[in-house]
Amino acid sequence: MSDFERGRSYWIGSYLNFSFARPVVKKPTFLRLRGSFEYEIQSWKHSIPLFFTTRGFDIFRNREISSGAVAIREQLADLDLRIIMDYSLIEWKELGKEGSPDNENEWEDRKVGRRKNFLVRRIELAKHFIRTNIEPEWMVLCLLPVLPPELRPIIQIDGGKLMSSDINELYRRVIYRNNTLIDLLTTSRSTPGELVICQEKLVQAAVDTLLDNGIRGQPMRDGHNKVYKSFSDIIEGKEGRFRETLLGKRVDYSGRSVIIVGPSLSLHRCGLPGEIAIELFQTFLIRDLIRKHFASNIGIAKSKIRQKEPIVWEILQEVMQGHPVLLNRAPTLHRLGIQAFQPILVEGRAICLHPLVCKGFNADFDGDQMAVHVPLSLEAQAEARLLMFSHTNLLSPAIADPISVPTQDMLIGLYILTNGNRRGISSNRYNPRNCRNLKNERIPQKNYKYTKKKEPFFWNSYDAIGAYQQKRITFDSPLWLRWRLDLRIISSREVPIEVHYESLGTYHEIYGHYLVVRSTKKQIRSIYIRTNVGHISFYREIEEAVQGFCRAYSYGI
Structure with a gap:
């Protein structure tokens, strides 16, 4: 790390005094001009304090010097996330090449591993910011939200005493310290810079205590040694505002x-x-029953609902649709x-x-x-x-990762659904003369047993699914399904396993997973693919989903 980068990181991490200029300056500053003149060190020691007490120091401070949350926000605003990702990836690759072979230096390997894990987390965080269109400087609050009075009440008890919420006391401390800082910046022109920095620290500490009491170490307590409840204490846990008050009550x-x-x-x-x-x-049902003249008043409408008349279910479906x-x-x-x-x-x-x-x-x-x-x-x-x-x-x-992903049960189901016989017809030679065309001939439902020698032909997927619903075949039974004349399923290098010739001159070229019927002039008349009901159902679901997405996308445009 260079001196420039070391000074940059040091500047972000703490509140600094005014003896340093902001590192990301693009103009000549008072401190940077020191190397351009040949003056004695003693003269500069005398000049710098005088400069810090002049009226022009406010302009210099706002332009050249920054500390605390303001410095962090400016540094975050200067970040280029894509450059950070590129440099992190390059460093990760270089660290991968530096690994010691055969675990010669275990301590060095662990050090490299920790650095690589850090780089991976940095890349993932940068990707998340880019995907969600979030700017890094938004992580610093510029305006502090104030709760409405109903959520931080002040109650008068016996004897005229007042009981206030802890949030009010924490807000009061923030307001008091912030007003003091404003007075130092506006009214007192000759205020030492160290005093301003100290007051900024106090404001930051008050805000931290308001958001999460105890985050800076020892929690803040009242006069009775009781810890104040901050935002996080009010919100989090089973007794928090959301889970107990908003989500826990019956409505x-x-x-x-x-x-x-x-x-x-x-x-x-x-x-x-x-x-x-x-x-x-029920309220919407009563209104629609009266409006459509199925009931003259609320009592008759409630009576129809209790009796669950057919008209009630019809109106209920209409109400639920919208x-x-x-x-x-x-x-x-x-x-x-x-x-x-x-x-x-x-x-x-x-x-x-x-x-x-x-x-x-x-x-x-x-x-x-x-x-x-x-x-x-x-x-x-x-x-x-x-x-x-x-x-x-x-x-x-x-x-920003996908949250609607298939579970293990779904993957197992899809595997079983589409498993079938992957060896094609090689395990059992196919004779088309022994097949039945289920479009023209109905297989008896009683005492029907499927055998490999009777792999049926189907004209379309509806006939195949209908045969499965009638329990004439199982979902993994091999079958031949007529397919559209799509030459992409035919491999030019694949050689047919068998060729069967018919008496009329047509012939069947039988491959591992499909069958081609050709005419006497060698033209393709039809194509059949060897599949099962599971594959057909899965394919239809995907096709319907894609078509539905395309329709929704076209409507959106």
């Missing part, structure tokens, strides 16, 4: 039930049981602990949830419960749709 238009898996649901939908849905949307709900699982540790969903009616008494959204809630399907809330105002509904829907929160807000 109207809310319910709770066990969650179960709903694999057929879309990512932004959830299944609500009928009993919960009727209670949550009304999102919020699902929450305790403890709510981050933003994705509460997400919005489009509800649909399901049977049973459990809430159905798509398995891919469970990671954000840190939930699983072993008896976990979730609370459901109904946003009432138009502002709350708009916020739920624009900011809180599950399909718009696919990345972690902390590190």
Whole structure:
């Protein structure tokens, strides 16, 4: 590290006196001009203190000298994250080449390993800032938020005494020290610089105590030796403001039930049981029943709801189509602990949830419960749709990594679904004369057993899935599916395993995983691929998902 860089890091890390100029200066300064003149050292020792007590020192200080949070913010603003990533990557590669072979120097290897881990964390942090469009200087507060009076009350007790919240005392200390600093900077022109720096330290200490009492070491106490409660003490933990007051109390238009898996649901939908849905949307049901003249007053509308008449379910579905709900699982540790969903009616008494959204809630399907809330105002509904829907929160807000990823159960299921017979027909030679065309001939459902010698032909995927639903084949049974004339599936270097000629002159070229039917003029008439129902289902799901994404993207444009 050069002297320049060492001075730069030292400048950021502490409050300094005024005998140093700011390292990132681009103009000649009073201190840097010292090397340009041939004066005695004693004269400079006499001139510098006089300069610091003049009125022009404020301009010099604001332009050339910085300390504390201001210095840190300016240094963060000068950072180029992409250059930092490039230099860190170059250093990481150089450290990888310097590793000692055969563990000759274990201490040096551990030192290099710690440095490489530090560089990796630095690169990940820089990537996170770039992905989320966050500027590093935003990490320094320029304005201190003030809580509303309702959250820091002052109560009068017996005897005329006042009982105040701890936050008020911490705010009072910040205001008093900040006003003192303002007086030193504005009214007292001849204030020594060291005194200003000392007062800035006191302001910073008061702000630190307000945000987190005890972060600077010994916590601040009152006259009765009781530790003051800061912001972090009020918010964090089970007894904090969020988990106890906002999320722990029972409120109207809310319910709770066990969650179960709903694999057929879309990512932004959830299944609500009928009993919960009727209670949550009862006010909206009564309004619509009266407005559509199915009930003349509130009493008759409630009677129809209790009797669960068919018209009630129809109106309930209409109401739910235009009304999102919020699902929450305790403890709510981050933003994705509460997400919005489009509800649909399901049977049973459990809430159905798509398995891919469970990671954000840190939930699983072993008896976990979730609370459901109904946003009432138009502002709350708009916020739920624009900011809180599950399909718009696919990345972690902390590190920007994908949070909706397939679980191990899904991967095992996909493996079993698409496993099949990967050896093609090499294990059992295929004779097309023994095959059945299931489009023209129906296989008896009773006493039907599938054998490899009867690998059926299907005209399209609907016929194959229909045969599976009728239990005529299993999901991993090999079959031949007619495919569109796509020459990309044909390898020019692959040699057919067998060629079967028909009496009319057509012939079949049989390969490992596909079959080509050619005419007498060697033109391709049709192509069949060897697959199974599992592959077909998986392919259709992917195709529908891609088409749905394309439609949504075109609508967005």
